Amino acid sequence: MLQQIINYLFFTILNLNPESALVETLNFFIYDSIKILFLLFFMIALIGFLRSYISQEVIKKKLSKQKYGLGNISAALLGAITPFCSCSSIPLFLSFLRAGVPLGITFSFLITSPIVNEYLVIIMLAAFGWKVALAYVVIGILVGVISGIILGKMNLEKHLVKDIKNSSSLKERKFINLKQRIIYGFEEATSITKKLWYWILLGVGIGAIIHNHVPSELIQNIMNSTGMFSVPIAVLLGVPLYGNSAGIVPIAAALFEKGIPLGTALAFMMAITALSFPEAIILRRAMKLRLIAIFFGIVTLAIILSGYILNALQGILY
Numbered sequence: 001m002l003q004q005i006i007n008y009l010f011f012t013i014l015n016l017n018p019e020s021a022l023v024e025t026l027n028f029f030i031y032d033s034i035k036i037l038f039l040l041f042f043m044i045a046l047i048g049f050l051r052s053y054i055s056q057e058v059i060k061k062k063l064s065k066q067k068y069g070l071g072n073i074s075a076a077l078l079g080a081i082t083p084f085c086s087c088s089s090i091p092l093f094l095s096f097l098r099a100g101v102p103l104g105i106t107f108s109f110l111i112t113s114p115i116v117n118e119y120l121v122i123i124m125l126a127a128f129g130w131k132v133a134l135a136y137v138v139i140g141i142l143v144g145v146i147s148g149i150i151l152g153k154m155n156l157e158k159h160l161v162k163d164i165k166n167s168s169s170l171k172e173r174k175f176i177n178l179k180q181r182i183i184y185g186f187e188e189a190t191s192i193t194k195k196l197w198y199w200i201l202l203g204v205g206i207g208a209i210i211h212n213h214v215p216s217e218l219i220q221n222i223m224n225s226t227g228m229f230s231v232p233i234a235v236l237l238g239v240p241l242y243g244n245s246a247g248i249v250p251i252a253a254a255l256f257e258k259g260i261p262l263g264t265a266l267a268f269m270m271a272i273t274a275l276s277f278p279e280a281i282i283l284r285r286a287m288k289l290r291l292i293a294i295f296f297g298i299v300t301l302a303i304i305l306s307g308y309i310l311n312a313l314q315g316i317l318y
Contacts, residue, residue: 002031002034002035003031006027006030006031006034007027010023010026010027021213025208025209025213026208028204028207028208029204029205029208032126032127032204032207032208032250033200033201033204035126036122036123036126036127036200036204036250037193037197037200039122039123039125039126040119040122040123040189040192040193040200041189041190041193042189043118043119043122044118044119044122044185044188044189044192044193045185045186045188045189046185047081047118047185048184048185048186048187048188048189049181049182049184049185050185052175052180052181052184052185053181062074063075063078063096063101063105069149071101071102071104071105071108072104072105072108072144072145072148072149072152073108073141073145074105075096075101075105075106075108075109075112075144075148076108076109076111076112076141076144076145076148077112077141078109079108079109079110079111079112079113079115079116079117079144080112080113080116080117080137080140080141081117081118082113082117089109089110089113089114092109092113093106093109093110093286094286096109097160097286102152103151103152103156103157103160104148104149104150104151104152104153105148105152106148107144107147107148107151107152107295108144108145108147108148108149109144109148111143111144111147111148111274111299112140112141112143112144112145114273114274115140115143115144115270115273115274116136116137116140116141116144119192120249120273121133121136121137123200123249123250124136124249127249127250127252127253128253128256132262135310135313136266136310139306139309139310140270140306142306143270143274143299143302143303143306146302147298147299147302150298151294151295151298154294156291156294159287159288159290159291159294160286160287160288160291161286161287161288199247200247200250202247203247203248203249203250203251204250206247206250206251206254207250207251207253207254208254210251210254210255210258230260230261230264231263231264231267231304231307231308231311232304234264234265234267234268234271234307235267235268235270235271235300235303235304235307236271236300237268237271238267238268238269238270238271238272238275239271239272239275239276239296239300240276240277248269248272248273249269251269252265252266252268252269253265255268261310261311261314262310262311262313262314263306263307263308263309263310263311263312263313263314264307264311266306266307266310267303267304267306267307267310270303270306270307271300271303274299274303275296275299275300275303280292280296283295
């Protein structure tokens, strides 16, 4: 329906040339931007309303009592429903440490939170479809759970900075009635959309250029030259970068459509969203450099493995 309206505007009212590459790029850009922003606002409002029933204090108490394994799963699931990037999830991560939650469990939250969240899933649904979005969510949660368990078993608490009591934590909001919860959902949707809209437009714009102007043969030549090393190369390129997942998904989708294997494209996106230099700088407040290096190394390896798994699901062995 939306595509038909845009086509009518472009080709009937404005009488633009449908065979023009520039016109096709603009058509692609406008359609995807409107679709993603609309879905984003509606779904975040709904999820924000549902999240208003979840108490952070209760969660912290339960996580602090859970053992490795079950606690890691709970923390990863919590990370998956919180709308944080790699940097903004750190205050809650620190509050978990102060509450006595085991280090490995807190890592499961910190890792999963930027990899899987509601607005990323919404954008992935629009860009890739539900099957790819579901596979990404499952693998993203497993990355957080397994990495957290491994980090927890390594007894790395000695590498934490002793005094983190002054670290900021998220304030919990109290709700009296249903109306306040509904308003909270719309406020959260408005707040997040305001923070993400320019990332979305930037990402869709780059994706539209790749989709309409980058030859498929060029992408295929790059893939053939890197072969089985395409996944680690993509991940290592993504780790130093810092970008919002809202802007990276359309780029990953465009690369996939041009011939980049699914796992390679999504591993690149995971690396950008889950690990970044700004995150490492902020984590230095709570961790020694050795722990940060170990954390980055294990998560990087987990993302590379995830890329190969996703490629294998696509029928590609590299």
